Amino acid sequence: MPGADPITSLSLVDRLSGLSSSEAAARLAAQGANILPRGASRSILSIIAETLKEPMLALLLLGGGVYLLLGDRAEALILLAFASFSVLMTVFQESRTEHVLAAMRDLSAPRAMVVRDGVVTRIAGTDIVVGDVMVLQQGDRVAADAVLLEAIDLEVDESLLTGESIAVGKRAAASEETSQHLRPGGDDQPCIFAGTIVTRGSGRALVTATGARSEIGRIGLSLATLADEPPRLRVETLRVVRLCGIGAGIVALAVVVLFGSLRGSWIDAILAGIAIGMSMLPEEFPVVLTVFLAMGAWRIAKAGVLTRRAAAIEALGAATVLCTDKTGTLTENRMAIAGLWLPGGETASIAGDIASQSAPFHALIDAGALASAPAAVDPMEIAFHQARAEIAGREAAAGWTLVHSYGLSEDLLAMSNIWRPDADGADCIVAAKGAPEAIASLCRLPEAEHRAMTAAVKAMAEQGIRVLGVARADTAPGDWPASQRDHAFRLLGLVGLADPVRQSVPAAIAECRRAGIRVMMITGDHALTARAIATQAGIEQGEVMTGQELAALDDAALARRLKTVSVFARVMPDQKLRIVDALKAAGEVVAMTGDGVNDAPSLKAAHIGISMGRRGTDVAREAAAIVLLDDDFGSIVRAVRLGRRIYDNIRKAMGFIFAVHVPIAGLALLPLLTGLPLLFGPIHIAILEMIIDPVCATVFEAEREEADIMDRPPRDSEARLFTWASIGWSVIWGGVGFLLLAAIFLIASLGSGLAEAQVRGMTFFALIGVIVALILASRSSSASLWQALRGGNPMLRYILAAIAGFAGLTAMLPWLAGILGFRSLHGIEIVVALATGTVLLLLLEQLKRLAARVALPAWLGRS
Secondary structure (H helix, E strand, O other): OOOOOHHHHOOHHHHHHOEOHHHHHHHHHHHOOOOOOOOOOOOHHHHHHHHOOOHHHHHHHHHHHHHHHHOOHHHHHHHHHHHHHHHHHHHHHHOOOOOHHHHHHHHHOOOEEEEEOOEEEEEOHHHOOOOOEEEEOOOOEOOOEEEEEEEEEEEEEOHHHHOOOOOEEEOOOOOOOOOOOOOOOOOOEOEEOOOOEEEEEEEEEEEEEOHHHOHHHHHHHHHHHOOOOOOHHHHHHHHHHHHHHHHHHHHHHHHHHHHHHHHOOHHHHHHHHHHHHHHHOOOHHHHHHHHHHHHHHHHHHHOOEEEOOOHHHHHHOOOOEEEEOHHHHHEOOOOEEEEEEOOOOOEEEOOOOOOOOOHHHHHHHHHHHHOOOOOOOOHHHHHHHHHHHHHHOOOOOOOEEEEEEEOOEOOEOEEEEEEEEOOOOOOEEEEEEEOHHHHHHHHOOOHHHHHHHHHHHHHHHOOOOEEEEEEEEEEOOOOOOOOHHHOOOEEEEEEEEEOOEOOOHHHHHHHHHHOOOEEEEEOOOOHHHHHHHHHHHOOOOOEEEEHHHHHOOOHHHHHHHOOOEEEEEOOOHHHHHHHHHHHHHOOOOEEEEEOOHHHHHHHHHOOEEEEEOOOOOHHHHHHOOEEEOOOOOHHHHHHHHHHHHHHHHHHHHHHHHHHHHHHHHHHHHHHHHHOOOOOOOHHHHHHHHHHHHHHHHHHHHOOOOOOOOOOOOOOOOOOOOOOHHHHHHHHHHHHHHHHHHHHHHHHHHHOOOOOHHHHHHHHHHHHHHHHHHHHHHHOOOOOOHHHHHHOOOHHHHHHHHHHHHHHHHHHHOHHHHHHOOOOOOOHHHHHHHHHHHHHHHHHHHHHHHHHHHOOHHHHHOOO
16 A cells, blocks of 8 residues: 555565566556666757857858858868868767766666566566565675565675675564665665675565665666756856957957948958957867867876866866775775784784784684685675685685584574584584674683673774674584584684775875865765774874764754864765765865765766776766776876866966967958958968967977976865956967067068068968967966977977978968968068067067066966
């Protein structure tokens, strides 16, 4: 009945026979398949439609159309080719599809065994419905949320949902219990959850939730509702381009009206207006930004970091908080023996060399391995087998045969294995391991010995170590007692197991601290364990807050506590997301690392989501903006370093683009103001754009990092890339270049008697010289001319070679010069171009020295 809990609403007969096929089909039709909804994706046509709205593309298409009307096919085809290239580049960059929900479906809907019509049958996980009885065995991936009807020595790995590296024990639900408000995490729960893995035992469970209503489904829905934040840098860039576009449009329209009215040639007026609009519109900003970030992603990939979203690169340099998961991120996501204790009080702290320990410690580990399953799945049992192999160089069962086992039970959290030796006549060995209290009960420890053991357990637990007791008994072959309590066990000692911290983590966290980045741990593990791991990793001392404490706080109280908390323990996925949102609301730029399904919502919500590549789940990798290919936490530091370098160089590139548009726009307007013939048409501006856009951006991308790049605090996330001061500095540089070019143009046009084509060619290549000078000067606002020229940047040499090649082709190919409206170049044009660039470079060098002397860089906002 509606609202009833399935534990109490299903009869005993139904629990044994399951649903009928007809009832299951009816429920499947009513509830829907056990899958997550697919998110919407952008089509290629929608991307192209958005691209066609770009103003520069519209100008290129308009110019090409005008030239076609004039019958000038060569120039028309060149402009249309430029436009097509822009469209193809945009489609290539933006046609990525996200696969987060697809990966979630793969986890949430594996094949499953259910009871239908009283028969156990295997069905597709998508066909499971609420009310089905699932049959669970070791190694199965759970297909849906369910309540346990039977549980035989059942343990489940819930790390995908909780982040805990240790499997948790499960029990059958009592008839009076309900499944409401039960969440993943913690031992002795009667519920299992979709996407988790059965590591031990078997059982039967009644399905309570499927698809989007399951625990993993709720995570999937939260991912679907989290929109990717638009890249801050791109938003700011488009705002500037929009403002400049409005201004350029007004000026271009005025030019068309005035030119047509005063000179009578409306076709020429339209071409002049297009040229003016193209020269004033800094459309290179989004184009250069795309190329720059793509090259930055490639460079970061060489450092072992895959960038899935370009926005993360620009945010890396501003990151102020790094929220890191524990399991698989700070730690190796495996259990290893970390400490040993003997009843006599001797202890051993294991630092990797177990074989060097004394014989009693070897006997303790040997018994722990014998008490484990021969084909271990549980991480702790795997650790026992690996340790024994290091000591003896052989498998745990070598020379012995397993003849009987006692499993865990509710009243005794210990398990035992009876091993018979291959040699005839020898006694059998009974090896037991389990909770220390259970082992103490099996050994019937005297009070004094019990107190000593309890003190040792407490000392280990305070270090975040999972503690197991180990005991051994001898028994003659024959009938085995019904209970493991009937054996005469003697205590061998305690074994502490922990998930070890990665070797690279402490140094990486220290580097983050030096760079002004605060590191916080957010984990589903216990508070003691979290604090111990945080201390080993070098995270700054601070408060530890549990998920239960967090749930009791409102948003305002949480914001206040965030200032003092460095470790969050026992938190749920929705709480991780709440922490990230609270940090963002406080003005922090948040980077979040993780590798499990439980981390996916917070990875997507963070400014920079960082997933582990090897150990990370598909869901975490798809939700993250950055993937560490080598799972090395130290790669985060290298990514931050590169992110800061990339942002610095983007500022240099953008400053150059502002500066270079001043002489281009000035030369486009100057003939109109002086009554002289038009100097540049749309094709000349398009050629200049093709130089500035993809080529010059690579020079600044290849610039080396500043020496103090990791000694600065993170940049202010609210600081604008474009300020009036920085724009003013670029205008000054470009204005100096324009004055030189204006002098050349006016002298050549009015006083030298040169032909129009020769003046156009001389001025155009003098403008190329100015562009080269601005590139060299913009590489650094403080470096000397000699440093700028000798700095190790191979891309600069390639660009100079390409420009020289273009000039050479124009000089050698009269038809190319004719298309551009030039006369074949002579030595005087080359000399003037080189002299113009050299003079401008010397002038800019003096301006930089003057600025440094009067502290202008700070006033002008230059980096």
